Amino acid sequence: MSKSIAPLNSDKHFKSKIIESTDYRRFAEQHLIPVVFHEFHHLASEFPLVFVKNTETGQFIPVALMGIKNGVNLYCQQDNWQPIIRPLGxxxxxxxxVKTNEQSEDVMVCIDEDSELVVSNDGHRLFKDNKEQSDYLKARTQALLDIASYRQQTxxxxxxxxxxELFTAKQLSVKLLKNEQTINIDGVYIVDEKxxxxxxxxxxxxxxxxxxxxLIYAHIISLQxxxxxIEKQNQYDKSQ
Structure with missing residues (x-):
């Protein structure tokens, strides 16, 4: 666990508050964003949804393709993106x-104490005056539990x-305005319609x-x- 990630504690974090923000630059270098099947229909109208394979476990993971080039999330380069559609994560x-230990399925809520979203005023309270969980914290905790359940189902x-045996490797070939050579996006899998x-x-x-x-057809349609x-990448390249 990162040093800045700490178990949420009513004594230690009593005065901590959280602000909501659409500044997603923390994802600026992640062009593949893990998603869950429960959001496929929603995301398919904006992002190509593909699958990657975990090299250690061999498990397939659905991701939203949010960039053409490694290390560049085209949607998260600026702090003023106002997304109508965004991944749940x-x-x-x-x-x-975070699991309480490797052998247990029990989890605890943790907070990133160094996050810019954690403030001491003008935010959503995590705890009431009697140190019980605020309604805001209860709602955020339930959302985390829901996503965890969605990930297991996914x-x-x-x-x-x-x-x-429905997954097949697919090399996505992309030709950009500023590149003489075609860019090949490897390591991607799709559900083969054939x-x-x-x-x-x-x-x-x-x-x-x-x-x-x-869900399968939402994935297939999303490839459109x-x-x-590609157009977003061309616009991004022009601005550099």
Whole structure:
């Protein structure tokens, strides 16, 4: 755990408050943002949604592609981005859930004490005068628990899709105005529509009954947002 991440404590953090901000520059160097299936339909109209593989576990993870080049999130370079659509994970800071120990499923709420979102006045109180949790903290904690549940469900869905061998590696080739050579985005996986259509009627019905078809099609449709991302990269390059 980072030294600045500390378990939330009613005594130590009694005077701490949190402000809301749409300054997402903390993600400025992350062009792949992990997402959950529960937000696929919402995100698909703005970002290409693809999958990457954890090299240690081999598990597939859905991500929103928010940049063409490594280390550049095209949406988070300025402090004045007013997003209508954004990944759920953008709302977590400065709070997080951390397991009490590796063997336990119990979690505790932690706070990033060095975060600019943590202030001593003009923010949302975390604790009431009697040191009980404020309604704001309860709502933020529930949101963290919901996202944690969504992530577990997302991992289970990815494992199921992988068991059906529906993922295929896809090299995304991009031609930018300032680059003579084509940029290849590697390490990306998609649900192959051809493999999907080769499933037996019984297997296809299982996907339908599990409510996965609409998620898969949202993912496939989201790939049409790649030209939008290319245009944003071209505009970004012009400004540099």
């Amino acid at each position: 953008f709302n977590n800071a400065p709070l997080s859930l 991992a289970n869905i990815c494992q199921f899709l992988a068991s059906k 493999l999907l259509n080769r499933l037996s009627d019984e297997e296809f019905l299982v996907l339908k009954n599990k409510g996965l078809l609409s 947002q790649l030209p939008r991302l």
